[in-house]
Amino acid sequence: MKNNSVTIGIIGFGTVGAGTAKILLRKRAELESKLGFPLVLKNIADLDTKRDRGIKLPSGVLINDAKAMLNDPSIDIVVELMGGIHPAKEFILQAIKNGKHVVTANKALLATEGHEIFKAARKSKVDIGFEASVAGSIPIIKVVRESLIGNNIQSIYGIINGTSNYILTKMTDEGIDFGTALKEAQALGYAEADPTFDIEGIDSAHKLTILSSLSFGIPLSFTKIYTEGIMKITPLDIQFASEFGYKIKLLAIAKQADSHIEVRVHPTMLPKDHLIANVNGVFNAIYIEGDAIGSQLYYGKGAGEMPTGSAVVSDIADIARGIKTGLSCRTHGITMTENPELKIKKIDDIRTCYYLRFSALDKPGVLSKISGILGSRDISIKSMIQKGRKVEKAVPVVMMTHEARENDMARALKEINRLSLVSEKTIYLRVEGGEN
Protein backbone atom coordinates (compact mmCIF):
# COMPACT_ATOMS: atom_id res chain seq x y z
CA MET A 1 0.00 0.00 0.00
CA LYS A 2 1.49 3.34 -1.01
CA ASN A 3 1.73 5.72 1.90
CA ASN A 4 0.07 8.53 -0.03
CA SER A 5 -3.04 6.43 -0.60
CA VAL A 6 -6.50 6.94 0.88
CA THR A 7 -7.82 3.72 2.36
CA ILE A 8 -11.42 2.62 2.17
CA GLY A 9 -13.56 0.06 3.94
CA ILE A 10 -17.06 -0.85 2.75
CA ILE A 11 -19.77 -2.30 5.00
CA GLY A 12 -22.34 -4.23 2.96
CA PHE A 13 -21.54 -6.30 -0.14
CA GLY A 14 -24.96 -6.12 -1.79
CA THR A 15 -25.88 -4.55 -5.10
CA VAL A 16 -24.42 -1.09 -4.41
CA GLY A 17 -21.42 -2.51 -2.50
CA ALA A 18 -20.57 -4.69 -5.50
CA GLY A 19 -20.95 -1.76 -7.94
CA THR A 20 -18.71 0.43 -5.79
CA ALA A 21 -16.07 -2.31 -5.48
CA LYS A 22 -16.14 -2.89 -9.26
CA ILE A 23 -15.47 0.79 -9.97
CA LEU A 24 -12.77 1.11 -7.29
CA LEU A 25 -10.93 -2.04 -8.36
CA ARG A 26 -11.41 -2.01 -12.12
CA LYS A 27 -10.72 1.71 -12.49
CA ARG A 28 -7.95 1.92 -9.93
CA ALA A 29 -5.39 3.28 -12.40
CA GLU A 30 -7.76 5.82 -13.97
CA LEU A 31 -8.90 7.03 -10.55
CA GLU A 32 -5.28 7.38 -9.42
CA SER A 33 -4.39 9.39 -12.47
CA LYS A 34 -7.43 11.67 -12.02
CA LEU A 35 -6.84 12.18 -8.31
CA GLY A 36 -3.07 12.09 -8.18
CA PHE A 37 -3.03 9.46 -5.44
CA PRO A 38 -4.43 5.91 -5.14
CA LEU A 39 -7.71 4.86 -3.55
CA VAL A 40 -7.16 1.53 -1.85
CA LEU A 41 -10.10 -0.74 -1.06
CA LYS A 42 -8.77 -2.55 1.98
CA ASN A 43 -11.86 -4.41 3.21
CA ILE A 44 -15.48 -5.15 2.49
CA ALA A 45 -17.44 -6.47 5.46
CA ASP A 46 -20.52 -8.63 4.95
CA LEU A 47 -21.99 -11.53 6.87
CA ASP A 48 -22.29 -13.46 3.60
CA THR A 49 -18.75 -14.06 2.38
CA LYS A 50 -19.71 -16.79 -0.11
CA ARG A 51 -22.24 -15.42 -2.62
CA ASP A 52 -20.95 -14.55 -6.08
CA ARG A 53 -21.34 -10.80 -6.77
CA GLY A 54 -19.74 -10.88 -10.20
CA ILE A 55 -16.37 -9.60 -9.01
CA LYS A 56 -13.30 -11.40 -7.77
CA LEU A 57 -11.85 -9.62 -4.77
CA PRO A 58 -8.17 -9.86 -3.89
CA SER A 59 -7.59 -12.35 -1.10
CA GLY A 60 -8.27 -11.03 2.39
CA VAL A 61 -10.47 -8.09 1.27
CA LEU A 62 -13.81 -9.71 2.13
CA ILE A 63 -14.29 -10.05 5.88
CA ASN A 64 -17.35 -10.82 8.00
CA ASP A 65 -16.65 -8.43 10.85
CA ALA A 66 -17.54 -4.75 10.36
CA LYS A 67 -16.31 -3.87 13.85
CA ALA A 68 -12.75 -4.87 12.97
CA MET A 69 -12.89 -2.38 10.10
CA LEU A 70 -14.27 0.40 12.31
CA ASN A 71 -11.34 -0.07 14.68
CA ASP A 72 -8.69 -0.36 11.97
CA PRO A 73 -6.60 2.84 12.20
CA SER A 74 -5.46 2.50 8.58
CA ILE A 75 -8.97 3.00 7.21
CA ASP A 76 -9.71 6.63 6.32
CA ILE A 77 -13.21 6.35 4.87
CA VAL A 78 -15.96 3.94 5.95
CA VAL A 79 -18.63 3.38 3.29
CA GLU A 80 -21.93 2.16 4.75
CA LEU A 81 -23.95 0.31 2.13
CA MET A 82 -25.81 -2.21 4.25
CA GLY A 83 -29.06 -0.20 4.46
CA GLY A 84 -31.65 -0.26 7.25
CA ILE A 85 -31.50 1.70 10.48
CA HIS A 86 -29.79 -0.73 12.87
CA PRO A 87 -26.95 -1.57 13.07
CA ALA A 88 -26.07 0.83 10.21
CA LYS A 89 -26.53 3.82 12.55
CA GLU A 90 -24.33 2.35 15.26
CA PHE A 91 -21.62 1.44 12.73
CA ILE A 92 -21.63 4.98 11.32
CA LEU A 93 -21.52 6.60 14.76
CA GLN A 94 -18.62 4.34 15.75
CA ALA A 95 -16.75 5.19 12.55
CA ILE A 96 -17.26 8.91 13.24
CA LYS A 97 -16.15 8.51 16.84
CA ASN A 98 -13.00 6.82 15.59
CA GLY A 99 -12.27 9.84 13.36
CA LYS A 100 -13.22 8.22 10.06
CA HIS A 101 -15.03 9.98 7.25
CA VAL A 102 -18.26 8.29 6.19
CA VAL A 103 -20.01 7.73 2.90
CA THR A 104 -23.54 6.34 2.93
CA ALA A 105 -26.37 5.63 0.50
CA ASN A 106 -28.80 5.15 3.36
CA LYS A 107 -31.65 7.62 2.79
CA ALA A 108 -33.96 6.03 5.37
CA LEU A 109 -31.29 6.41 8.03
CA LEU A 110 -30.39 10.00 7.13
CA ALA A 111 -34.03 11.06 6.84
CA THR A 112 -34.95 9.69 10.24
CA GLU A 113 -31.71 9.81 12.29
CA GLY A 114 -29.63 12.27 10.27
CA HIS A 115 -29.52 14.96 12.95
CA GLU A 116 -27.64 12.73 15.34
CA ILE A 117 -25.26 11.55 12.65
CA PHE A 118 -24.46 15.05 11.31
CA LYS A 119 -24.07 16.39 14.85
CA ALA A 120 -21.57 13.63 15.68
CA ALA A 121 -19.71 14.30 12.41
CA ARG A 122 -19.45 18.02 13.19
CA LYS A 123 -18.11 17.22 16.64
CA SER A 124 -15.49 14.79 15.29
CA LYS A 125 -14.71 17.08 12.31
CA VAL A 126 -15.25 14.37 9.74
CA ASP A 127 -17.14 14.38 6.44
CA ILE A 128 -20.36 12.60 5.58
CA GLY A 129 -20.95 11.95 1.88
CA PHE A 130 -24.48 11.00 0.88
CA GLU A 131 -24.72 11.60 -2.85
CA ALA A 132 -26.00 8.07 -3.45
CA SER A 133 -28.87 8.49 -1.00
CA VAL A 134 -31.02 10.50 -3.46
CA ALA A 135 -31.69 9.63 -7.11
CA GLY A 136 -28.81 7.15 -7.52
CA SER A 137 -26.52 8.29 -10.29
CA ILE A 138 -27.86 11.86 -10.59
CA PRO A 139 -25.42 14.17 -8.73
CA ILE A 140 -28.25 16.16 -7.21
CA ILE A 141 -26.74 16.59 -3.74
CA LYS A 142 -23.64 18.21 -5.20
CA VAL A 143 -25.78 20.34 -7.49
CA VAL A 144 -27.99 21.72 -4.71
CA ARG A 145 -25.26 22.12 -2.11
CA GLU A 146 -22.45 23.36 -4.31
CA SER A 147 -23.39 24.26 -7.86
CA LEU A 148 -26.56 26.20 -6.99
CA ILE A 149 -25.34 27.81 -3.76
CA GLY A 150 -25.86 31.26 -5.30
CA ASN A 151 -29.57 30.64 -5.78
CA ASN A 152 -32.61 30.90 -3.62
CA ILE A 153 -34.32 27.65 -4.55
CA GLN A 154 -38.00 28.27 -5.20
CA SER A 155 -39.00 24.70 -5.90
CA ILE A 156 -37.47 21.29 -6.34
CA TYR A 157 -39.64 18.44 -7.44
CA GLY A 158 -39.49 15.27 -9.41
CA ILE A 159 -39.61 11.52 -9.75
CA ILE A 160 -37.23 10.00 -7.23
CA ASN A 161 -38.51 6.45 -7.04
CA GLY A 162 -37.84 4.32 -10.09
CA THR A 163 -40.01 1.38 -9.02
CA SER A 164 -43.22 3.38 -8.81
CA ASN A 165 -42.37 5.23 -12.02
CA TYR A 166 -41.89 1.89 -13.76
CA ILE A 167 -45.29 0.71 -12.49
CA LEU A 168 -47.10 3.91 -13.56
CA THR A 169 -45.37 3.85 -16.96
CA LYS A 170 -46.50 0.23 -17.54
CA MET A 171 -50.05 1.08 -16.47
CA THR A 172 -50.08 4.08 -18.82
CA ASP A 173 -48.54 2.37 -21.84
CA GLU A 174 -50.32 -0.98 -21.59
CA GLY A 175 -53.53 -0.17 -19.74
CA ILE A 176 -52.79 -2.85 -17.11
CA ASP A 177 -53.82 -2.54 -13.48
CA PHE A 178 -51.60 -1.70 -10.52
CA GLY A 179 -51.30 -5.31 -9.23
CA THR A 180 -50.20 -6.70 -12.61
CA ALA A 181 -47.66 -3.91 -13.13
CA LEU A 182 -46.26 -4.44 -9.63
CA LYS A 183 -45.79 -8.17 -10.30
CA GLU A 184 -43.90 -7.34 -13.49
CA ALA A 185 -41.68 -4.89 -11.59
CA GLN A 186 -40.94 -7.57 -9.00
CA ALA A 187 -40.22 -10.23 -11.65
CA LEU A 188 -37.69 -7.89 -13.28
CA GLY A 189 -36.03 -7.19 -9.92
CA TYR A 190 -37.00 -3.50 -9.85
CA ALA A 191 -39.30 -3.75 -6.84
CA GLU A 192 -38.24 -5.40 -3.64
CA ALA A 193 -40.04 -8.57 -2.50
CA ASP A 194 -41.56 -6.15 0.04
CA PRO A 195 -42.13 -3.08 -2.13
CA THR A 196 -43.98 -1.12 0.56
CA PHE A 197 -41.51 1.77 0.78
CA ASP A 198 -41.53 2.23 -2.99
CA ILE A 199 -45.27 2.06 -3.72
CA GLU A 200 -46.42 3.88 -0.57
CA GLY A 201 -44.20 6.85 -1.35
CA ILE A 202 -42.04 6.36 1.75
CA ASP A 203 -38.79 5.94 -0.19
CA SER A 204 -39.57 9.17 -2.08
CA ALA A 205 -40.35 10.91 1.22
CA HIS A 206 -37.00 9.80 2.69
CA LYS A 207 -35.22 11.32 -0.31
CA LEU A 208 -37.38 14.46 -0.26
CA THR A 209 -36.51 14.93 3.42
CA ILE A 210 -32.86 15.21 2.44
CA LEU A 211 -33.46 17.36 -0.65
CA SER A 212 -35.79 19.81 1.08
CA SER A 213 -33.42 20.27 3.99
CA LEU A 214 -30.54 20.95 1.59
CA SER A 215 -32.60 23.25 -0.62
CA PHE A 216 -34.38 25.35 2.01
CA GLY A 217 -32.30 24.95 5.17
CA ILE A 218 -35.19 23.38 7.07
CA PRO A 219 -34.44 20.63 9.59
CA LEU A 220 -34.76 17.03 8.38
CA SER A 221 -38.53 16.66 8.59
CA PHE A 222 -39.51 13.18 7.42
CA THR A 223 -42.45 12.85 9.81
CA LYS A 224 -43.92 16.15 8.57
CA ILE A 225 -43.96 15.18 4.91
CA TYR A 226 -47.44 14.39 3.60
CA THR A 227 -47.05 11.04 1.84
CA GLU A 228 -49.46 9.15 -0.39
CA GLY A 229 -48.60 6.15 -2.58
CA ILE A 230 -49.72 4.89 -5.98
CA MET A 231 -51.75 1.83 -4.92
CA LYS A 232 -55.11 3.45 -5.64
CA ILE A 233 -54.29 4.62 -9.16
CA THR A 234 -56.47 2.84 -11.72
CA PRO A 235 -56.23 2.48 -15.51
CA LEU A 236 -59.51 4.43 -15.67
CA ASP A 237 -58.00 7.51 -14.01
CA ILE A 238 -54.90 7.25 -16.20
CA GLN A 239 -57.19 7.20 -19.24
CA PHE A 240 -59.26 10.19 -18.09
CA ALA A 241 -56.08 12.09 -17.19
CA SER A 242 -54.88 11.48 -20.73
CA GLU A 243 -58.15 12.79 -22.20
CA PHE A 244 -57.62 16.01 -20.26
CA GLY A 245 -54.00 16.19 -21.52
CA TYR A 246 -52.20 14.94 -18.41
CA LYS A 247 -50.05 12.04 -17.18
CA ILE A 248 -50.02 10.66 -13.64
CA LYS A 249 -46.63 10.51 -11.89
CA LEU A 250 -45.57 9.93 -8.29
CA LEU A 251 -44.01 13.30 -7.52
CA ALA A 252 -41.92 14.40 -4.59
CA ILE A 253 -42.50 18.13 -4.26
CA ALA A 254 -40.79 20.79 -2.16
CA LYS A 255 -41.55 24.41 -2.83
CA GLN A 256 -41.62 27.73 -1.12
CA ALA A 257 -45.08 29.24 -0.90
CA ASP A 258 -45.46 32.49 1.04
CA SER A 259 -43.41 32.14 4.18
CA HIS A 260 -43.93 28.39 4.21
CA ILE A 261 -42.46 25.30 2.57
CA GLU A 262 -44.67 22.68 1.01
CA VAL A 263 -43.18 19.21 1.18
CA ARG A 264 -45.33 16.40 -0.11
CA VAL A 265 -45.23 13.11 -1.99
CA HIS A 266 -48.31 11.96 -3.88
CA PRO A 267 -49.55 10.82 -7.29
CA THR A 268 -49.78 14.00 -9.36
CA MET A 269 -51.22 14.95 -12.70
CA LEU A 270 -48.74 16.77 -14.93
CA PRO A 271 -49.44 18.27 -18.37
CA LYS A 272 -48.27 15.78 -21.01
CA ASP A 273 -45.77 18.26 -22.42
CA HIS A 274 -44.06 18.87 -19.06
CA LEU A 275 -40.51 17.50 -19.16
CA ILE A 276 -41.09 15.40 -16.02
CA ALA A 277 -44.24 13.84 -17.53
CA ASN A 278 -42.01 12.28 -20.17
CA VAL A 279 -39.68 10.57 -17.72
CA ASN A 280 -40.57 6.91 -18.03
CA GLY A 281 -39.65 3.46 -16.74
CA VAL A 282 -37.20 3.27 -13.87
CA PHE A 283 -35.66 6.67 -14.65
CA ASN A 284 -35.56 9.51 -12.12
CA ALA A 285 -35.70 13.22 -12.85
CA ILE A 286 -35.54 16.32 -10.70
CA TYR A 287 -36.70 19.78 -11.76
CA ILE A 288 -35.30 22.78 -9.90
CA GLU A 289 -36.36 26.41 -10.03
CA GLY A 290 -33.96 28.98 -8.61
CA ASP A 291 -33.94 32.76 -8.69
CA ALA A 292 -30.67 32.97 -10.60
CA ILE A 293 -30.85 29.91 -12.86
CA GLY A 294 -34.52 29.89 -13.83
CA SER A 295 -35.28 26.20 -14.23
CA GLN A 296 -33.10 23.13 -14.72
CA LEU A 297 -33.81 19.43 -15.18
CA TYR A 298 -31.65 16.56 -14.03
CA TYR A 299 -32.35 13.12 -15.46
CA GLY A 300 -30.79 9.67 -15.06
CA LYS A 301 -30.79 6.29 -13.43
CA GLY A 302 -31.93 6.40 -9.82
CA ALA A 303 -30.93 2.91 -8.79
CA GLY A 304 -28.84 -0.09 -9.72
CA GLU A 305 -25.39 -1.47 -9.10
CA MET A 306 -23.21 0.69 -11.33
CA PRO A 307 -25.23 3.96 -11.35
CA THR A 308 -25.42 4.05 -7.55
CA GLY A 309 -21.83 2.80 -7.27
CA SER A 310 -20.84 5.78 -9.42
CA ALA A 311 -22.41 8.18 -6.90
CA VAL A 312 -20.69 6.44 -3.98
CA VAL A 313 -17.31 6.69 -5.69
CA SER A 314 -17.87 10.41 -6.33
CA ASP A 315 -18.23 10.96 -2.59
CA ILE A 316 -15.19 8.80 -1.84
CA ALA A 317 -13.12 10.82 -4.34
CA ASP A 318 -14.38 14.15 -2.96
CA ILE A 319 -13.57 13.22 0.61
CA ALA A 320 -10.22 11.72 -0.40
CA ARG A 321 -9.27 14.98 -2.13
CA GLY A 322 -10.25 16.81 1.05
CA ILE A 323 -8.06 14.53 3.13
CA LYS A 324 -5.12 15.16 0.82
CA THR A 325 -5.52 18.91 0.63
CA GLY A 326 -6.56 19.50 4.21
CA LEU A 327 -9.83 21.01 2.97
CA SER A 328 -11.98 18.44 4.62
CA CYS A 329 -15.21 18.91 6.60
CA ARG A 330 -17.03 20.22 3.54
CA THR A 331 -19.81 17.74 3.63
CA HIS A 332 -20.43 17.27 7.28
CA GLY A 333 -23.91 18.66 7.53
CA ILE A 334 -27.04 19.06 5.53
CA THR A 335 -26.85 22.80 6.05
CA MET A 336 -24.73 24.85 8.39
CA THR A 337 -27.52 27.04 9.77
CA GLU A 338 -31.08 25.92 9.75
CA ASN A 339 -33.76 28.43 8.93
CA PRO A 340 -36.17 28.42 11.88
CA GLU A 341 -38.50 30.94 10.18
CA LEU A 342 -39.57 28.59 7.42
CA LYS A 343 -42.36 26.32 8.60
CA ILE A 344 -43.77 23.35 6.74
CA LYS A 345 -47.25 24.06 5.47
CA LYS A 346 -49.95 21.66 6.63
CA ILE A 347 -51.43 19.67 3.74
CA ASP A 348 -54.85 21.15 4.62
CA ASP A 349 -53.54 24.61 3.73
CA ILE A 350 -52.00 23.93 0.33
CA ARG A 351 -53.66 25.35 -2.79
CA THR A 352 -53.66 23.36 -5.99
CA CYS A 353 -55.86 22.32 -8.93
CA TYR A 354 -57.66 19.00 -8.66
CA TYR A 355 -58.90 16.14 -10.79
CA LEU A 356 -62.10 14.65 -9.39
CA ARG A 357 -63.81 11.42 -10.48
CA PHE A 358 -67.32 10.97 -9.08
CA SER A 359 -69.30 7.75 -9.41
CA ALA A 360 -72.74 9.29 -9.78
CA LEU A 361 -76.15 8.10 -10.88
CA ASP A 362 -77.05 9.55 -14.27
CA LYS A 363 -80.16 11.38 -13.11
CA PRO A 364 -81.40 14.94 -13.47
CA GLY A 365 -80.02 17.27 -10.84
CA VAL A 366 -76.94 15.23 -9.90
CA LEU A 367 -74.48 17.62 -11.45
CA SER A 368 -76.08 20.69 -9.97
CA LYS A 369 -75.94 19.05 -6.53
CA ILE A 370 -72.24 18.24 -6.89
CA SER A 371 -71.27 21.60 -8.40
CA GLY A 372 -73.38 23.38 -5.79
CA ILE A 373 -71.41 21.78 -2.97
CA LEU A 374 -68.10 22.56 -4.71
CA GLY A 375 -69.21 26.16 -5.29
CA SER A 376 -70.22 26.60 -1.67
CA ARG A 377 -66.60 25.78 -0.70
CA ASP A 378 -65.16 28.23 -3.21
CA ILE A 379 -64.11 25.48 -5.64
CA SER A 380 -64.52 26.42 -9.27
CA ILE A 381 -64.82 23.83 -12.07
CA LYS A 382 -62.54 24.25 -15.09
CA SER A 383 -63.72 21.38 -17.32
CA MET A 384 -65.79 18.22 -17.16
CA ILE A 385 -66.41 14.90 -18.93
CA GLN A 386 -69.22 12.43 -18.39
CA LYS A 387 -68.87 9.05 -20.04
CA GLY A 388 -71.67 6.64 -20.90
CA ARG A 389 -75.29 6.52 -19.95
CA LYS A 390 -76.46 3.80 -17.61
CA VAL A 391 -79.93 4.18 -16.20
CA GLU A 392 -79.99 3.31 -12.50
CA LYS A 393 -76.23 2.64 -12.50
CA ALA A 394 -73.38 4.96 -11.61
CA VAL A 395 -71.29 6.53 -14.37
CA PRO A 396 -67.97 8.30 -13.99
CA VAL A 397 -68.25 12.09 -13.96
CA VAL A 398 -64.81 13.65 -14.18
CA MET A 399 -63.92 17.27 -13.42
CA MET A 400 -60.83 19.42 -13.37
CA THR A 401 -60.97 22.34 -10.97
CA HIS A 402 -59.22 25.68 -10.72
CA GLU A 403 -56.94 26.19 -7.76
CA ALA A 404 -58.60 25.43 -4.42
CA ARG A 405 -57.58 24.93 -0.82
CA GLU A 406 -57.06 21.28 0.20
CA ASN A 407 -59.16 21.58 3.32
CA ASP A 408 -62.09 23.03 1.35
CA MET A 409 -61.78 20.17 -1.12
CA ALA A 410 -61.68 17.55 1.66
CA ARG A 411 -64.83 19.00 3.24
CA ALA A 412 -66.67 19.26 -0.07
CA LEU A 413 -65.83 15.67 -1.00
CA LYS A 414 -66.99 14.42 2.40
CA GLU A 415 -70.34 16.08 1.78
CA ILE A 416 -70.56 14.83 -1.81
CA ASN A 417 -69.64 11.26 -0.84
CA ARG A 418 -72.63 11.23 1.54
CA LEU A 419 -75.11 11.97 -1.27
CA SER A 420 -77.37 9.02 -2.12
CA LEU A 421 -76.78 9.76 -5.80
CA VAL A 422 -73.04 9.12 -5.38
CA SER A 423 -72.28 5.42 -5.19
CA GLU A 424 -68.52 5.29 -4.46
CA LYS A 425 -65.94 7.40 -2.70
CA THR A 426 -64.79 10.18 -5.04
CA ILE A 427 -61.28 9.81 -6.43
CA TYR A 428 -59.17 12.96 -6.38
CA LEU A 429 -55.71 13.79 -7.62
CA ARG A 430 -53.65 16.96 -7.29
CA VAL A 431 -52.38 18.73 -10.39
CA GLU A 432 -49.00 20.46 -10.86
CA GLY A 433 -47.40 22.35 -13.69
CA GLY A 434 -50.51 24.21 -14.73
CA GLU A 435 -52.03 27.41 -13.39
CA ASN A 436 -50.81 26.87 -9.83
Ligand code: HSE
Ligand atom coordinates in the same frame (compact mmCIF):
# COMPACT_ATOMS: atom_id res chain seq x y z
N1 HSE B 1 -36.07 1.58 -4.50
C1 HSE B 1 -35.55 2.76 -5.09
C2 HSE B 1 -36.29 3.06 -6.38
C3 HSE B 1 -34.11 2.65 -5.45
O1 HSE B 1 -37.12 2.29 -6.82
O2 HSE B 1 -36.01 4.09 -6.95
C4 HSE B 1 -33.16 2.99 -4.38
O3 HSE B 1 -33.37 4.26 -3.86
